[in-house]
Amino acid sequence: MKTPEAEIGRSFEVHSQTLPNGLEVLLVENPAIPAIAINATVLTGARYEPEDKAGLAIMASNLLDEGTTTRSSFDIAAAIEATGGHLETDASFERTVAAAMVLKQDAELGLELVADLLINPIFPEDYVAKEKSRTLAEIASAKDRPQVVAGWALNELIYGTHPLHRPAQGYPETIERITRDDLTTFHGRFFAPNNAILSVVGDFKIAEILSRIERQFGGWRTQAVSLPTIPKPVRQKERREKFISMAAQQSNIYLGHLGIERTNPDFYALQVLDTILGGGAGFTARIPQRLRDELGLAYTTFASITMTAGIDPGRFVAYIGTSPENTKLAIEGLLNEIRRIVDEPVSPEELQDAKDFLTGSFVFAFESSAQIARFLIQAKIYNLGFNYGEKYPSFIKAITAEDIARVAALYLDTENYTLTVSGPMEER
Amino acid sequence: MSVSVDSSTFSGDVVRRTVLDNGLTVLTRELHTSPIVTAMIWYRVGSRNEELGQTGKSHFLEHMLFKGTDRFKKGAIDLLTLKNGGNNNAFTSHDFTAYYFNFASDRWEIALDIEADRMVNCVFAPEEFEAEKKVVIEELRMGLDSPWGLLLQELDAAAYKVHPYRNPVIGWLQDVERATSAEQQDYYRRHYHPGNATLVLTGDFETDRVLDGVFEKFSAIPARPAPPAVAAFEPSQRGEKRLEVQWRSKVPRIGLAYHAPEIAHPDSYALQVLNLVLTEGKTSRLYQRLVEREQSVTFATAEYAEAKDPTLFHIRAEARGDHTADEIESSVYEELQRIVTDGATAQELDRAKHLVQAHFILSRERAVDQAMLLGQVETLYGLSYIETYLAKINGVTSEDVSSVCSRYLTAANRTVGYLIPDASTAASDDAEEGEYEDA
Numbered sequence: 001m002k003t004p005e006a007e008i009g010r011s012f013e014v015h016s017q018t019l020p021n022g023l024e025v026l027l028v029e030n031p032a033i034p035a036i037a038i039n040a041t042v043l044t045g046a047r048y049e050p051e052d053k054a055g056l057a058i059m060a061s062n063l064l065d066e067g068t069t070t071r072s073s074f075d076i077a078a079a080i081e082a083t084g085g086h087l088e089t090d091a092s093f094e095r096t097v098a099a100a101m102v103l104k105q106d107a108e109l110g111l112e113l114v115a116d117l118l119i120n121p122i123f124p125e126d127y128v129a130k131e132k133s134r135t136l137a138e139i140a141s142a143k144d145r146p147q148v149v150a151g152w153a154l155n156e157l158i159y160g161t162h163p164l165h166r167p168a169q170g171y172p173e174t175i176e177r178i179t180r181d182d183l184t185t186f187h188g189r190f191f192a193p194n195n196a197i198l199s200v201v202g203d204f205k206i207a208e209i210l211s212r213i214e215r216q217f218g219g220w221r222t223q224a225v226s227l228p229t230i231p232k233p234v235r236q237k238e239r240r241e242k243f244i245s246m247a248a249q250q251s252n253i254y255l256g257h258l259g260i261e262r263t264n265p266d267f268y269a270l271q272v273l274d275t276i277l278g279g280g281a282g283f284t285a286r287i288p289q290r291l292r293d294e295l296g297l298a299y300t301t302f303a304s305i306t307m308t309a310g311i312d313p314g315r316f317v318a319y320i321g322t323s324p325e326n327t328k329l330a331i332e333g334l335l336n337e338i339r340r341i342v343d344e345p346v347s348p349e350e351l352q353d354a355k356d357f358l359t360g361s362f363v364f365a366f367e368s369s370a371q372i373a374r375f376l377i378q379a380k381i382y383n384l385g386f387n388y389g390e391k392y393p394s395f396i397k398a399i400t401a402e403d404i405a406r407v408a409a410l411y412l413d414t415e416n417y418t419l420t421v422s423g424p425m426e427e428r
Numbered sequence: 429m430s431v432s433v434d435s436s437t438f439s440g441d442v443v444r445r446t447v448l449d450n451g452l453t454v455l456t457r458e459l460h461t462s463p464i465v466t467a468m469i470w471y472r473v474g475s476r477n478e479e480l481g482q483t484g485k486s487h488f489l490e491h492m493l494f495k496g497t498d499r500f501k502k503g504a505i506d507l508l509t510l511k512n513g514g515n516n517n518a519f520t521s522h523d524f525t526a527y528y529f530n531f532a533s534d535r536w537e538i539a540l541d542i543e544a545d546r547m548v549n550c551v552f553a554p555e556e557f558e559a560e561k562k563v564v565i566e567e568l569r570m571g572l573d574s575p576w577g578l579l580l581q582e583l584d585a586a587a588y589k590v591h592p593y594r595n596p597v598i599g600w601l602q603d604v605e606r607a608t609s610a611e612q613q614d615y616y617r618r619h620y621h622p623g624n625a626t627l628v629l630t631g632d633f634e635t636d637r638v639l640d641g642v643f644e645k646f647s648a649i650p651a652r653p654a655p656p657a658v659a660a661f662e663p664s665q666r667g668e669k670r671l672e673v674q675w676r677s678k679v680p681r682i683g684l685a686y687h688a689p690e691i692a693h694p695d696s697y698a699l700q701v702l703n704l705v706l707t708e709g710k711t712s713r714l715y716q717r718l719v720e721r722e723q724s725v726t727f728a729t730a731e732y733a734e735a736k737d738p739t740l741f742h743i744r745a746e747a748r749g750d751h752t753a754d755e756i757e758s759s760v761y762e763e764l765q766r767i768v769t770d771g772a773t774a775q776e777l778d779r780a781k782h783l784v785q786a787h788f789i790l791s792r793e794r795a796v797d798q799a800m801l802l803g804q805v806e807t808l809y810g811l812s813y814i815e816t817y818l819a820k821i822n823g824v825t826s827e828d829v830s831s832v833c834s835r836y837l838t839a840a841n842r843t844v845g846y847l848i849p850d851a852s853t854a855a856s857d858d859a860e861e862g863e864y865e866d867a
Contacts, residue, residue, distance in 0.1 A: 032461035033793050077710035081779050084786025103786055130723055137679070137726045137748030144575055144677040247676045247852035249569035281515055282494070282506025293503065296562025299570055321570055353511050360513010363532055367462050368793045 012366075014376065014386040015206050021222045022194025025213055026376040026386075028201045030369050034104040036202030036209075037369035040114050041377045042096040043197070044190035047163045047312060048228055053178050055170020059131055060183050061091035064098060066127040068120035073127065080113060087113055093164060094311045095381075096191075101370060104203045108212050111200075115216040118191055123183040135175050139167075147321065149244055150252040150422040154317070157240040157418040158258055162233035164312055193220040195227075199376040201369040233258055233313060236416050244422040251327040251423035255334050256317035257413055262309040262382045268395040269403040270411060271306045275354035276404070277341050278303025278318060281361075284353070286341070287318065291333045297322045298330065303338070305411060311381070316412060324424045331421075335414060342408045345401045359393040443802060444635055445811060446642075450651040451623025454642050455802050455811075457630045459795050465631035466795040467539035468528035469547075470803040473619035475597045476522045476658050476737065481606075483592075484599015485615050487520040488564050488607055492616075493527065494518075495556045497549035502556060505542055512538055522593050523736045524807045530796055533632035537641055543627065544645035547620050557609040565605070568598050575675060575847055576744070579683050582673045583845040587685040587740055591662040621652035628803040631795035662687070662738060669843040674850035680747040681847040682756055686837050688741040691734040691809045697820040698828035699741060699836065703730045704780040705772045705829065706743070706763070711779065713763050714743075722759060724751035736808050741836060753846045768834040771826030784821045 015027040049056040065087065066073040080087040085102035087110075098117045102110035142148045152167050159165035170178075198217065200209055235258040260270065278287040279302060291297045301320040308314025318334045366372055366389065379388055446454040474486050496502040509516045514531040529539035571577040581596045588594035598604070627646070629638050665687055689696050707714045707730040714728040728745035745756050772780075792798050805813050 030461075033789055035790055035793075074711065074716075078779075081709040081711050082775075082782060084779075084782035084784075085790070101790055103789060130720075133723060133749055134719075134726055137746075140748075141575075141677075141679050141726060141746060144679060146573055247850075249572045250566070281510040284503070284506045284510045289503070292563055294559070296559045297566070299563055299567035322566060323569065353507070357510045357513050360532055361515060362513075363463060364515065364530060367464060367795075 012372065012386065012389070016386070017210070019193065019214065019218060021218065021220055022192070023217055023220065024197045024380065025210070026197065026199040026380065027206055027209060028199075028372055028376065029204060029206065030201050030372060031203040032369070034203050035369065036102055036104060036107050036110060036200060036204060037373045038100040038102070038110050038114050039199045039370070039373040039377055040098045040118055041197050041199075042118065042191050043094070043195050043227070043381070044096055044186075045091050045094045046166070046168045047093045047230055048190065049163070049186065051163075051166075052174060053170075053182055054166045054174040055135060055168075056178055056182055056186055057091045057096060058169050059135060059175070059178060060123075060186050061089045061096045062135075063123050063127055063131055063183060064089045064117040064121045066131070067122050067124045068116045069122055070116055070120060073124075076113065076117070079109065083109060085110060087117075089117060091168070093168060095377075099370070099373075107202075107204060107209065108216075111212050111216040115220070118196070119217075119220045121187060123180050123187070125180050128178075128180045128183065132175055132178065135169060136172055139169060139172055139175070142169075146246050146248040146250065146252045146422040149246065150254050150420045153242045153244060153420040153422070154254040154256060154315070154418055157242060157420065158236070158256065158315055159233050162312070163230060164233065190225060190227075192223045192225050193217065194222050195225040197377050197380050199373040201373040201376070230312070235413075236418065238416055240418040242420045243425055244420070245425040246422050248423045249323075250321045251324045251330070251421055253320050253322070253327065253330055253334070254317060254420045255319075255331065255338075255417055256315045257417045259305045259314040259316045260309050260411060261311065261313050264309070266407045266411070267306060267309060269399050269407045271358060272351070272354045272396065272399045273341065273404050273407060274304045274306050275357055276346055276350050277337060280354065280357055286337045287334065290337060291320060291330065295329070295333065297326050297333065301334075303334070327421060327423070331419065338412055339414045341404070342412050342414060346404050348401065351399070351401055351404065355396050355399065358396045362389070362392055443811065445806075446639060448622060448643065448647055450647065450649055451621075452642075452646050452649075453626040453806065454639065455626060455628045455806060456633075456635045456638055457798055457802065458633060458635055459630055459798060460632050461793075462795070463533045463632050464530060464795050465533045465536040465539075465629065465633055466528060466530050466799040467536055467543065468526055468628045468796075468799040468803050469543045470524050470526045470626045470628065470807045471620060472523075472624050472807055473525055473655070474521050474523045475595055475599070476592045476660075477619065477655065478592060478595065478599075481603060482611060482615075483595040483603045484564070484568075484597075485607065485612065486525055487598050488560070488604065489612055489616055490518045490520045490525050490527075491560050491564055492552060492557065492612060493546050493550055495560060496551050496553065497545050498551065499545050499549065500542060502553075505546075508538055508542070514538075520597055522597060524804070526803060528796065528799065536629070536631075536633060536638070540641055540645045544649065547622070547625065547646075548649055550616060550620075552609045552613045552616075554609050557612065561604065561607065564598070565601070568601055568604060571596075571598060575677055575679075575681055576683075578675060579673050579681055579845055579847045580742070580744075582671060583683045583685050583742075583843055584740065586669055586671050586845065587665075587687070587843040588662055591660045591737060592658070593662075593735070593737065593739065617652075618655045622646065622649050623651055623654060626803055626806045628799045628806075630798040630802070658737070665841050665843075668839050671843070671845050672848050673845060675847050676850055676852050677847065678849050678853055680751075680753040681744070682747070682753040683742060683744040683845045684757075684760065685740040685742050685843045685845075686841050688732060688739055688836050690736060690738050692813050695832050695836070696734075698824045698832040699732055700784075701772070701777065701780045701821065701824045702767065702829050702833055702837075703732045703741070704783055705767070705776045706730045708780070708783060713767070714745075714760065717759055717763055718745060718756060722751070722755075724748065724756050724759070728756075728760075734804070734808055757844065764833055764837050768830050771830035774826070777824065777826060777829070781822055781824075785818060788818065
């Protein structure tokens with residue numbers, strides 16, 4: 001059977017323009033289906049919220065569509081739902097997004113709604129109260145899931161006082177503290193066209209969509225935005241462990257430590273390492289092959305350091321969910337594989353397979369307009385360049401076994417790591 | 429290739445349906461927007477075909493199809509997928525088992541090669557079978573750590589008296605533990621053959637070339653007799669059933685299950701519209717009532733999916749604050765009664781129809797989404813379902829919605845399940861966190 005060598009890069013014609021108010025606009029014509037994907041990203045998120053108001057950024061994003069100066073919560077929902085399109089808002093640690101997917105004929109309405117949500121939200125007092133109570137209930141519900149509980153504990157121990165130690169949705173006590181004033185202040189401070197990127201991808205002509213964008217976003221007023229500097233988190237120099245007792249079917253085990261920023265030049269070598277150690281296609285990587293396929297310890301097990309890389313350093317994480325009696329065996333199994341990739345060179349065949357996988361499957365990241373719209377934002381935030389699709393295969397192809405050995409030694413630590421386990425504890 | 433039918437389906441897109449002499453149905457649909465091909469094979473076998481005491485067999489079999497043939501040894505399928513920069517997966521439901529590969533468009537032949545081989549040549553080495561059993565049991569346990577996984581499993585088991593839809597697709601733990609490689613192999617022979625399968629190819633290819641490839645790989649596989657039809661029929665329910673499921677959470681959760689008709693039943697379209705009116709979007713009835721006004725739930729949702737045999741219409745919600753499952757339950761019934769009495773408003777009907785139409789366009793952007801739709805419809809009913817679908821949804825009236833609500837969403841036809849705290853929950857407040865070392 002032949003193994004084709006073809007390069008599957010993907011390039012787009014990106015129209016990039018900054019409106020007079022500072023809003024960066026990125027456009028790609030993609031007439032694959034008669035629809036349009038809109039992604040408006042404000043460069044703020046949970047990393048900028050005060051510690052004692054943890055959860056503020058996500059709450060602000062959830063309330064964007066609960067009332068603006070021009071529409072009630074119900075009117076916003078009725079407007080988008082009448083078209084059959086979707087409108088959603090979300091926040092992470094570094095971004096707040098209002099996104100829409102609409103049919104071609106509803107382009108103007110889609111843009112109008114997204115603009116209205118970002119520019120004119122009023123955070124109505126009654127909706128703030130509702131959102132607080134809903135968030136508290138969601139936190140209570142999430143605590144029922146052993147994997148979530150172990151994941152939260154891992155972040156607390158890895159990040160120390162850095163904002164990423166927190167669950168992005170906050171803690172019950174910080175949610176209680178949030179007021180409408182906090183939300184309007186947060187919005188006033190960070191939501192500005194000169195602190196935002198708008199990408200629109202789909203079935204349109206550039207000139208036509210630009211005039212619609214200018215009409216809907218042109219009135220958004222420029223203002224000085226100063227993004228606070230956040231001290232970098234420090235990698236742990238000792239082992240940290242936490243065991244959380246839950247009456248569950250499985251032990252959920254996370255083992256990890258501080259990872260890398262997305263702009264780290266070793267990102268690509270580490271992507272290859274991830275593919276060999278804990279990712280890739282099916283169960284080809286070492287951790288799933290050994291712990292799932294050979295030992296039958298788990299249905300889900302993986303490891304990655306690049307998956308969470310962002311403005312802040314992400315985490316190196318190895319995960320397994322296993323029967324409680326196998327907890328020790330599973331932890332040893334994860335550690336063995338991490339040690340092995342640090343101590344021994346990867347084989348030429350493993351290396352080549354991982355590289356072929358990454359360059360060959362890259363195309364799947366650009367299949368839909370919404371995916372392309374998200375990519376444009378990422379490309380801007382992390383300075384990847386719009387020709388990233390063409391450059392990517394060469395970044396991956398350049399990686400050698402020596403690179404893998406070097407980055408494994410530099411970024412993985414088999415002594416000073418954090419281990420969190422949730423599940424029945426009587427076996428321990 | 430004996431029969432070839434051109435089948436013009438949604439929005440003028442052409443899907444070609446070809447049937448090989450050995451009975452294999454092939455659906456092809458060109459899509460040249462991305463250099464990607466999806467190859468998906470659907471078998472008409474799922475948990476509805478399983479015998480008493482052998483539940484979970486279809487799903488376990490799905491796992492075994494990655495465990496080797498003489499040509500593709502254990503691990504080889506994933507390795508080939510890796511080397512070729514693709515991805516693969518598989519899924520099992522009550523009605524079907526499906527496998528797919530996504531590859532860049534210059535390498536779809538690999539998928540055909542693998543699927544043709546493992547349709548008949550899977551080896552079932554006993555040591556592989558026992559090793560994989562452990563993995564399946566971990567998957568089963570993982571499901572039981574999800575509150576909804578557990579509640580819906582128990583709810584469905586109580587709702588049906590007879591029909592195998594009562595069993596979880598993954599099976600009951602005791603059955604999975606006792607499964608044998610011999611039974612598995614026998615089941616495989618009965619259900620995995622060309623006449624019981626549909627191969628779907630969507631994406632960036634030339635149909636004639638792809639069909640040549642299919643013919644080359646699959647035409648030599650011999651036809652086999654059709655598996656016996658599933659003979660179980662669910663008798664009518666004669667009154668409300670209620671159950672409590674104990675679990676380790678203090679958050680009350682409620683699930684309702686109403687017996688409802690199968691795919692393409694004349695009432696199924698109005699029930700789909702009812703589903704959207706009740707819980708789709710923020711303007712929906714249950715969102716407005718439970719999330720907005722009463723603030724009694726974190727979410728409320730309804731599910732009514734196409735199924736081969738009569739199925740269930742589910743409504744479920746998660747309580748918040750001090751609100752109880754009882755309270756939520758009565759509010760749901762009041763909303764259902766309002767629909768029975770007044771039907772849906774013109775605006776609601778309009779919105780639901782727009783949602784369905786837009787979804788048809790917005791959800792078929794990727795090759796894999798199209799293959800999913802075509803394979804599922806062909807397996808459950810036949811492509812004609814798609815051709816008439818939008819017209820049938822468009823024909824639904826307010827009276828239809830109120831009529832199906834009054835006929836199906838009744839007290840006598842429902843099973844009500846509550847998730848309630850178990851004994852461990854009372855103690856868990858104090859013992860929430862164990863030791864903590866910072867060594």
